[in-house]
Amino acid sequence: MSDSAVDPRLLRPPPKRGMRLSWADERFRAIIWQVLIVGVVVGIVWWLVRNTQHNLEVRRIATGFGFLNREAGLPIGEHLIEYTPASTYARALLVGVLNTLKVAVIGIVLATILGTLIGIARLSKNWLLSRIAGAYIEAVRDVPLLLQLLFWYTIMQMLPAPRQSLNPVTGVFLSNRGLRLPWIQWQDAHSFALLGFVIGVIGAILYVRSARAKRMQDGQPRKVWPAVLGLVVVLPLVIWAGLGAPWQGDIPALRGFNFQGGFSVSPEYFALLAGLVTYTAAFIAEIVRAGIQAVPAGQWEAAEALGLSRSRVMRLIVLPQALRVIVPPMTSQYLNLAKNSSLAVAIGYQDIVSIANTTLNQTGQAIEGIAIIMAVYLCISLSISLFMNWYNARIALVER
Amino acid sequence: MAETLAESAAPRPAAVGPAEARRPPMSVVGPVAWARASLFSSWWSTAITLALAYLLVRWAMGLVDWAFINAIWSVPVNDQGIAQTQACRALEGRGACWAVITEKYRFILFGTYPYDQHWRPLLCILLFIGLYIVSAMRRFWRKELALVWVATLVLIGVLMWGGILGMPYVPQERWGGLAITLILATFGIAFAFPLAVLVALGRRSRMPAIKTLCIVYVELIRGVPLISLLFMASVMFPLFLPEGMNIDKLLRAQVAIILFAAAYLAEVIRGGLQALSRGQYEAADALGLSYWQKTGFIILPQALRLVIPPLVNTFIGLFKDTSLVLIIGIFDLLTAGKTAVVEPAWQGFGVEVYVFVGLIYFIFCFAMSRYSQGLEVELNRHRVR
Numbered sequence: 072m073s074d075s076a077v078d079p080r081l082l083r084p085p086p087k088r089g090m091r092l093s094w095a096d097e098r099f100r101a102i103i104w105q106v107l108i109v110g111v112v113v114g115i116v117w118w119l120v121r122n123t124q125h126n127l128e129v130r131r132i133a134t135g136f137g138f139l140n141r142e143a144g145l146p147i148g149e150h151l152i153e154y155t156p157a158s159t160y161a162r163a164l165l166v167g168v169l170n171t172l173k174v175a176v177i178g179i180v181l182a183t184i185l186g187t188l189i190g191i192a193r194l195s196k197n198w199l200l201s202r203i204a205g206a207y208i209e210a211v212r213d214v215p216l217l218l219q220l221l222f223w224y225t226i227m228q229m230l231p232a233p234r235q236s237l238n239p240v241t242g243v244f245l246s247n248r249g250l251r252l253p254w255i256q257w258q259d260a261h262s263f264a265l266l267g268f269v270i271g272v273i274g275a276i277l278y279v280r281s282a283r284a285k286r287m288q289d290g291q292p293r294k295v296w297p298a299v300l301g302l303v304v305v306l307p308l309v310i311w312a313g314l315g316a317p318w319q320g321d322i323p324a325l326r327g328f329n330f331q332g333g334f335s336v337s338p339e340y341f342a343l344l345a346g347l348v349t350y351t352a353a354f355i356a357e358i359v360r361a362g363i364q365a366v367p368a369g370q371w372e373a374a375e376a377l378g379l380s381r382s383r384v385m386r387l388i389v390l391p392q393a394l395r396v397i398v399p400p401m402t403s404q405y406l407n408l409a410k411n412s413s414l415a416v417a418i419g420y421q422d423i424v425s426i427a428n429t430t431l432n433q434t435g436q437a438i439e440g441i442a443i444i445m446a447v448y449l450c451i452s453l454s455i456s457l458f459m460n461w462y463n464a465r466i467a468l469v470e471r
Numbered sequence: 472m473a474e475t476l477a478e479s480a481a482p483r484p485a486a487v488g489p490a491e492a493r494r495p496p497m498s499v500v501g502p503v504a505w506a507r508a509s510l511f512s513s514w515w516s517t518a519i520t521l522a523l524a525y526l527l528v529r530w531a532m533g534l535v536d537w538a539f540i541n542a543i544w545s546v547p548v549n550d551q552g553i554a555q556t557q558a559c560r561a562l563e564g565r566g567a568c569w570a571v572i573t574e575k576y577r578f579i580l581f582g583t584y585p586y587d588q589h590w591r592p593l594l595c596i597l598l599f600i601g602l603y604i605v606s607a608m609r610r611f612w613r614k615e616l617a618l619v620w621v622a623t624l625v626l627i628g629v630l631m632w633g634g635i636l637g638m639p640y641v642p643q644e645r646w647g648g649l650a651i652t653l654i655l656a657t658f659g660i661a662f663a664f665p666l667a668v669l670v671a672l673g674r675r676s677r678m679p680a681i682k683t684l685c686i687v688y689v690e691l692i693r694g695v696p697l698i699s700l701l702f703m704a705s706v707m708f709p710l711f712l713p714e715g716m717n718i719d720k721l722l723r724a725q726v727a728i729i730l731f732a733a734a735y736l737a738e739v740i741r742g743g744l745q746a747l748s749r750g751q752y753e754a755a756d757a758l759g760l761s762y763w764q765k766t767g768f769i770i771l772p773q774a775l776r777l778v779i780p781p782l783v784n785t786f787i788g789l790f791k792d793t794s795l796v797l798i799i800g801i802f803d804l805l806t807a808g809k810t811a812v813v814e815p816a817w818q819g820f821g822v823e824v825y826v827f828v829g830l831i832y833f834i835f836c837f838a839m840s841r842y843s844q845g846l847e848v849e850l851n852r853h854r855v856r
Contacts, residue, residue: 105680112684119711126710197516198509199523213836214829216789217798222829225821229564384510410696417798424698437706444699452694 121338123165123438138434139164145429147421149337160430167426168447173449174340174422175409178347182408183401185348186355204356211353217414219350223342224418231340233329242322244330250341251323256336260314267310271302278302339420351408355401362397363389394466402459409451413444423447540567545573554816556750571820572827577810579828580808582647582802591638594629599653607842627654635764643719647802649831651721655793655803659728660786666729667736672766674737685737692734697795700727705799724796732789739781743774779850783843787836794832804828 090098127134139161146156151173187407192204209221228247230237236246242253255261275298282293323333366389374384415422424444431440498504511517522740541562547555559568572579581592602623605611611619631650634640646654673685692700704727705720712718747770755765775782794805804809808828 101678105678108684109680122713123710126714129714195519196509196512197519199527203523203527208831209840213787213791213833213840215805215832217794217834218825218829221805221809222822222825225825229819229822390491390651406693413696413698414795414798416698420524424696424702428702431706437710441703441707444702445622445695448696448699449691450696 133433134436134438138430138436138439141434143430143433145426145433147426149340149421160434161343163426164423164430164443167421170420171409171415171422171424171447171451172410174343174347174412174415174420178344178351178408178412179405181344181348182351182355182404183292186228187359189356190359190363193356194363208353208356211350212357216346216350216411217417220342220346220414220418223346224338227338227342233325237311237327244323244325244333246330247338248329249338250329250336252331252334252336253323254321256317256319256321258317260311260317261371264307264311266443267307268303271304271306275302300356320459337420339415339418342418343415343420347408347411350411351404354404354407358400358404359393360396365396366392391466395468398459398463398466402456402463405455405459406452409455410448413448473654533765537565538567542569543567544569546570548574551759556816556820559820567823567826568820569823570752571812571817571823575817575824576827577649579804579807579824580648581650582807583645583652584647585641585645588633588639589639591630591633591641592646592648592739595630596649596653598623598627598630599657599838624658624661628833641723646721651796651802652790652793652804655725655728655796656786656790658725659732659793660787662729663732663736666733667740668771670737671740671744674741689737689757692731693738697727697731697792698798700731701795701799703727705741720799721801724799724801728789728796730792731792732785735785735788736782739778739785740774742781743776743778744770746777747774776850780843780847783839787839787843790835790839804831822852830843 090096092099094100094353126132140159142157143160143163144156145163147154147163148237149168150171151169152162152166154162154166189204189207192200193208195201195204197283230247233246233248236244236248238244244251271284278298279295282295285291286293321332321334323330325331370388370392371384374388375381379387412422413424414427416425419425427440427444431437434440494500510520542568543559543562546558546568549555554570554574556568556570559570562568577586577589580596581589584592602620605619607615629635630638631654632641632643670685670689674682674689676682676685678735701724704723708718708723708726751769751773753764755769760768793803797806797809800806805828808824809821812818812824848849
């Protein structure tokens with residue numbers, strides 16, 4: 072690698088040539104091709120835009136986003152923020168976005184848990200367990216998601232009416248009006264306890280980090296669990312007790328033809344969530360299986376030879392290496408789940424697609440409606456990609 | 472027995488001949504050993520096995536009860552042609568009402584296509600299946616296969632539309648069922664594939680304008696759900712065209728599916744282009760081949776071969792995604808199934824219909840998935856030691 076060994080002729084820069092205006096010159100050809108193709112694309116787009124403008128004029132369709140401030144007049148069953156049919160279109164669309172996020176975020180969390188469990192079951196030494204997991208994966212992956220959603224929704228509709236509702240555990244009711252769960256009547260003390268819990272979790276993470284840093288310096292193992300337990304469990308409990316320990320259950324009860332009180336899950340939301348989670352979990356299971364199998368057997372054997380327990384081998388040696396294989400395909404599954412939540416429109420759950428679709432039918436402004444749908448999904452996709460890329464970079468192999 | 476024992480105890484003389492083969496003890500091989508190793512290896516594993524076996528048997532018995540023992544296979548039809556489904560309703564979900572399938576299967580498979588002409592979509596379905604089987608065989612992987620595809624697709628168009636050779640004309644609005652699903656999927660792949668190859672090449676091109684165009688196209692399409700593209704095709708597309716120019720709904724949905732599939736296929740093909748070693752590109756350049764010669768003779772044949780398994784997986788996804796046209800009201804297999812139980816007599820028998828339609832989808836997708844797995848093993852044989 073010494074400099075003197077390099078032939079000085081190799082260090083000479085290549086001769087600079089001017090571009091010739093001839094077909095034989097590669098750079099000239101490239102410019103012509105690009106001008107041609109960009110010209111064709113711009114021409115098509117211009118033609119479409121001109122047609123559209125003309126059509127909009129002929130059909131007297133308004134353009135622009137002025138309709139957002141008008142009264143929507145469309146009823147929405149599920150809303151996380153205050154909403155009435157007298158609210159504006161902008162608010163209706165915001166409700167739709169929140170409903171989409173409600174399904175996507177909870178769906179991603181549940182699908183990850185279920186998918187990981189099935190993936191591990193697929194690798195189990197127990198023949199029956201691994202075969203059942205395999206059959207589940209194959210059956211679920213080869214049937215369209217939309218069909219599965221319709222299937223789940225049909226089953227929800229076939230459940231008995233509230234009066235005869237299934238009651239597997241006291242306080243839990245399953246009927247064709249959805250799922251009702253017992254809940255507590257929310258008071259200020261609960262909010263403060265929740266705040267205390269969040270602060271406790273942050274404090275616990277910081278404490279564990281500093282303890283680990285100290286251990287790296289002096290090699291002394293430290294007990295961290297008492298402090299973590301105190302911060303995460305005892306702190307919120309003390310706050311709650313200090314504020315009088317309010318505890319009033321909100322048990323659902325049958326009044327008239329429907330239930331009152333409790334925590335309600337609508338049949339549409341339940342069917343959508345169940346369909347999305349069971350479908351995506353099958354794909355995640357395959358990713359997890361492939362990721363764990365990608366770690367060479369030598370890594371297991373070497374770790375066991377060091378005397379680590381099986382769970383520690385999994386946690387410290389195998390999982391960090393498997394994650395590098397798992398995370399990129401997992402990202403695309405999360406993106407798929409978020410995009411697939413748009414199928415809600417087929418079973419009547421009012422997500423952004425459903426509400427934007429109603430909006431564009433009511434106002435006739437198709438272009439704006441579809442632009443809103445696309446913008447929302449592009450933002451969601453981009454956020455998931457950015458987060459997962461950040462996570463992927465964090466767990467990536469540190470090389471020279 | 473005593474003899475063998477004595478022999479094995481004493482040192483064996485060398486001239487006796489080949490040793491008599493003895494079976495390994497029962498505790499190492501055989502069904503008992505297998506069960507011990509893979510079903511009852513620990514108390515934890517035993518507990519899982521027993522619990523799962525119990526649940527499986529109970530579920531299987533319930534399924535057999537529902538699907539076969541308590542099931543009703545046909546119901547009487549009164550003189551107005553309305554099915555009498557009281558017997559099915561009396562089951563209250565304890566048994567399947569397969570009568571809905573025996574009564575409605577032609578509607579589910581062929582939609583509202585004229586009843587006496589059903590042989591035409593049926594022949595189309597068989598032609599499609601034949602086309603898939605021929606395309607799956609490696610000995611037919613040659614240039615002539617493209618001609619076979621063109622010929623078959625033209626033949627299918629002629630059969631579906633009719634209007635010549637004594638076949639009455641059937642407008643597109645009356646097509647439906649499985650034939651529509653296969654048309655959307657097959658034409659989708661046939662047109663998306665060449666487009667995807669061009670986009671993948673464009674994305675690896677050194678020309679910045681073309682590269683940017685391809686990246687924007689792929690990322691835009693992959694960032695939005697297929698439904699938004701289908702909505703665009705059904706409500707926005709008519710606004711794009713000059714007045715008087717009208718394209719029917721099926722074709723608009725087909726265009727949306729082609730554009731959607733091309734973006735995903737392009738990413739798979741780009742993976743193959745990237746996996747190819749640099750030396751292949753350089754060697755082709757050194758031979759003095761032009762860009763299209765290099766691409767057509769050296770790069771694509773190798774790159775595509777590398778990505779056949781993920782390509783088949785993308786095809787499976789696309790096949791399932793054609794069911795989304797239900798949302799814009801196109802009469803594919805799933806829409807036909809959903810419509811079959813709208814009739815008052817058959818309301819409430821959705822589960823049976825969805826099981827039937829799901830089985831049809833499953834057969835196609837499962838065949839493709841098995842084929843892809845087999846191909847992966849075959850194509851990677853040279854790497855397995």
